[in-house]
Amino acid sequence: xxxxxxxxxxxxxxxxxxxAVSLVLNGHGDGNIASESQERIRRAAKxxxxxxxxxxxxxxxxxxxxxxxxxxxxxxGPVDGNIIAGADAVAREKGFVTLGLDTEEDAQRDASxxxxxxxxxxxxxxxxTVGLRELMVPTGMEKxxxxxxxCFDSRGPGHLGSVLPDEVWGGAETVRHVLGAGHRRIAxxxxxxxxxxxxxxxxxxxxxxxxxxxxxxxxxVHPAGWDISDGFAAASAVLAATAExxxxxxxxxxxxxxxxxxxxxxxxxxxxxRDVSVVGYDDEERIADFMVPAxxxxxxxxxxxxxxxxTRLLAAVPGARRKAxxxxxxxxxxxxxxxxxxxxxxxRGSLGPVPPL
Amino acid sequence: xxxxxxxxxxxxxxxxxxxAVSLVLNGHGDGNIASESQERIRRAAKxxxxxxxxxxxxxxxxxxxxxxxxxxxxxxGPVDGNIIAGADAVAREKGFVTLGLDTEEDAQRDASxxxxxxxxxxxxxxxxTVGLRELMVPTGMEKxxxxxxxCFDSRGPGHLGSVLPDEVWGGAETVRHVLGAGHRRIAxxxxxxxxxxxxxxxxxxxxxxxxxxxxxxxxxVHPAGWDISDGFAAASAVLAATAExxxxxxxxxxxxxxxxxxxxxxxxxxxxxRDVSVVGYDDEERIADFMVPAxxxxxxxxxxxxxxxxTRLLAAVPGARRKAxxxxxxxxxxxxxxxxxxxxxxxRGSLGPVPPL
DNA sequence: TTGAAAGCGTTACCAA
DNA sequence: TTGGTAACGCTTTCAA
Numbered sequence: 001x002x003x004x005x006x007x008x009x010x011x012x013x014x015x016x017x018x019x020a021v022s023l024v025l026n027g028h029g030d031g032n033i034a035s036e037s038q039e040r041i042r043r044a045a046k047x048x049x050x051x052x053x054x055x056x057x058x059x060x061x062x063x064x065x066x067x068x069x070x071x072x073x074x075x076x077g078p079v080d081g082n083i084i085a086g087a088d089a090v091a092r093e094k095g096f097v098t099l100g101l102d103t104e105e106d107a108q109r110d111a112s113x114x115x116x117x118x119x120x121x122x123x124x125x126x127x128x129t130v131g132l133r134e135l136m137v138p139t140g141m142e143k144x145x146x147x148x149x150x151c152f153d154s155r156g157p158g159h160l161g162s163v164l165p166d167e168v169w170g171g172a173e174t175v176r177h178v179l180g181a182g183h184r185r186i187a188x189x190x191x192x193x194x195x196x197x198x199x200x201x202x203x204x205x206x207x208x209x210x211x212x213x214x215x216x217x218x219x220x221v222h223p224a225g226w227d228i229s230d231g232f233a234a235a236s237a238v239l240a241a242t243a244e245x246x247x248x249x250x251x252x253x254x255x256x257x258x259x260x261x262x263x264x265x266x267x268x269x270x271x272x273x274r275d276v277s278v279v280g281y282d283d284e285e286r287i288a289d290f291m292v293p294a295x296x297x298x299x300x301x302x303x304x305x306x307x308x309x310x311t312r313l314l315a316a317v318p319g320a321r322r323k324a325x326x327x328x329x330x331x332x333x334x335x336x337x338x339x340x341x342x343x344x345x346x347x348r349g350s351l352g353p354v355p356p357l
Numbered sequence: 358x359x360x361x362x363x364x365x366x367x368x369x370x371x372x373x374x375x376x377a378v379s380l381v382l383n384g385h386g387d388g389n390i391a392s393e394s395q396e397r398i399r400r401a402a403k404x405x406x407x408x409x410x411x412x413x414x415x416x417x418x419x420x421x422x423x424x425x426x427x428x429x430x431x432x433x434g435p436v437d438g439n440i441i442a443g444a445d446a447v448a449r450e451k452g453f454v455t456l457g458l459d460t461e462e463d464a465q466r467d468a469s470x471x472x473x474x475x476x477x478x479x480x481x482x483x484x485x486t487v488g489l490r491e492l493m494v495p496t497g498m499e500k501x502x503x504x505x506x507x508c509f510d511s512r513g514p515g516h517l518g519s520v521l522p523d524e525v526w527g528g529a530e531t532v533r534h535v536l537g538a539g540h541r542r543i544a545x546x547x548x549x550x551x552x553x554x555x556x557x558x559x560x561x562x563x564x565x566x567x568x569x570x571x572x573x574x575x576x577x578v579h580p581a582g583w584d585i586s587d588g589f590a591a592a593s594a595v596l597a598a599t600a601e602x603x604x605x606x607x608x609x610x611x612x613x614x615x616x617x618x619x620x621x622x623x624x625x626x627x628x629x630x631r632d633v634s635v636v637g638y639d640d641e642e643r644i645a646d647f648m649v650p651a652x653x654x655x656x657x658x659x660x661x662x663x664x665x666x667x668t669r670l671l672a673a674v675p676g677a678r679r680k681a682x683x684x685x686x687x688x689x690x691x692x693x694x695x696x697x698x699x700x701x702x703x704x705r706g707s708l709g710p711v712p713p714l
Numbered sequence: 715t716t717g718a719a720a721g722c723g724t725t726a727c728c729a730a
Numbered sequence: 731t732t733g734g735t736a737a738c739g740c741t742t743t744c745a746a
Contacts, residue, residue, distance in 0.1 A: 019735095055415045100432070121411060292620055364741095
């Protein structure tokens with residue numbers, strides 16, 4: 001493990017000065033350095049497989065090219081990390097790297113995570129949450145360009161901007177598919193009533209009914225929850241009715257809730273989707289796609305959310321505006337406001353036609 | 358967002374030189390600096406809320422205090438990130454930070470991920486995989502102290518060390534619990550036959566039978582797979598027998614496989630665990646604990662694996678051997694060899710007594 | 715007890 | 731066209 005080559009080494013091998021090496025390798029060679037020297041420098045650099053020291057660059061440029069990501073449980077938890085993957089892909093493509101810190105849902109650690117990141121001189125900050133929710137933005141986040149992904153500023157709009165799934169649209173789109181399949185007796189097994197995602201999806205459901213000229217069946221709304229057991233309990237209750245009164249489709253809070261619903265149906269001797277259809281939400285990998293039957297579900301655009309958030313964030317970081325020798329000040333316009341991203345409905349089979357009586 | 362205070366600022370405010378500030382704040386003040394000056398310096402530092410610039414420190418100390426983690430899909434995927442959480446907790450406690458890079462299961466990106474990390478001058482490297490598997494160690498990993506978590510070097514032992522779950526023990530322990538509950542007709546719905554975790558667990562199963570003085574029922578082994586659909590298919594076949602020939606318990610490859618098994622049982626009108634018991638593996642959060650019935654399962658010690666791996670790794674990093682002014686050379690002893698970590702069996706109810714005929 | 719200076723690896727300005 | 735030098739912020743040795 002010999003020491004890595006420095007610009008000094010390259011200069012010596014090429015028989016020029018350090019400054020010449022710097023100029024040439026950064027593309028400022030033409031018009032400054034004899035083309036013959038340039039060639040020699042490039043050859044020497046390649047021979048020594050010279051790479052500028054990122055740490056020295058950070059110090060010199062006052063820019064680390066690291067984006068700090070704080071998350072409540074996206075990294076540590078058993079949840080889809082696609083928001084971060086999407087964000088990372090965009091960052092990587094621009095020569096940045098993401099440094100993720102997970103608070104494991106301990107709000108006490110929020111501020112210290114931000115502080116750690118700031119101490120490391122990250123160029124910008126992102127806060128990512130597992131589920132859509134309001135966020136008490138941790139102190140310190142205002143000290144760098146920042147954006148929220150899958151959460152929104154508790155102080156209201158006009159503060160930190162965010163990128164969110166378009167839940168209202170998603171709720172409406174789901175209903176459009178269900179109505180389109182001919183169903184009219186629908187049960188809504190929703191998330192907790194005070195949960196923003198549950199509220200927005202319900203709003204979307206209502207909207208789609210109105211748009212279809214149908215009255216919304218308020219008494220078909222059954223607050224359930226996000227877990228298998230929640231879906232099981234709610235579905236068990238809802239399906240305990242005669243065939244002619246029983247809903248023909250269960251719109252579930254998410255895919256795990258849908259798994260519970262299918263279990264409940266099976267326990268009652270009902271087949272899905274022959275006797276009753278079940279629709280999920282999220283398109284959770286390895287759940288929705290491998291469930292029996294595979295779940296028809298509204299896919300959450302997690303990757304796109306991460307990508308969009310990082311794109312907006314990087315627009316505020318000087319060095320990411322490619323070859324930005326100018327403007328060393330962060331430009332925070334474009335960081336405000338909410339951006340809503342739409343998912344797409346994935347029809348896999350758990351949504352079937354209306355069963356004949 | 359005014360510029361952060363530097364040691365220079367502190368020195369000026371305290372009326373001393375930069376070097377004095379550095380000495381005092383690093384604990385080398387006694388015997389060098391007048392205690393009165395020391396006090397003044399500390400006050401000034403606090404007043405300006407001075408924090409040494411991490412980037413400058415990295416450059417100066419030739420140590421970034423960043424540990425690079427490459428993973429195949431732990432960050433981006435829908436899987437439990439507890440290995441990384443465990444590793445990160447240990448690192449954080451010693452003043453390190455982890456920089457995770459996910460290849461999204463594209464082996465082509467392995468080497469470039471390592472290169473990116475090395476370019477950033479991480480002090481050490483860890484490779485983490487979602488499932489236990491053999492790893493073709495990417496080129497470049499030998500350039501820094503390195504360790505593997507949940508995977509092992511394809512070149513055999515004696516190369517890169519690793520920390521792994523003790524699958525043989527886990528397989529045996531599971532069987533001990535099942536036998537202890539009185540079951541004798543056991544069906545093994547295993548993972549793919551060529552999968553190391555499946556092989557080791559099976560080895561453990563055999564061992565436990567032998568230890569109990571029982572012959573191992575080789576024809577009760579049914580290669581299934583890791584997904585819900587795999588468990589459903591295998592369990593459907595296995596349970597299609599008369600009550601007196603049917604197994605009384607299904608040992609599943611993992612929790613999702615167990616979900617499939619429960620679905621299959623329900624489809625046949627069988628209750629779990631009244632008519633047939635089902636045992637999972639992994640103790641997957643939000644699956645095992647919220648399943649109906651909640652799954653009895655062998656918990657994978659993911660967090661402990663991450664913690665153990667990071668502990669061993671940091672032992673090889675100079676600055677982590679607290680206040681190590683000496684030995685600037687990495688000490689790679691202790692990085693070789695395999696370390697096996699045991700999980701624990703979690704009994705939640707899906708494992709019941711043997712049903713009466 | 716203190717201050718000055720070197721060095722970590724870069725880049726960029728300014729003379730020559 | 732080129733090379734010397736300052737600066738980024740810090741630690742540590744050496745001389746005063």
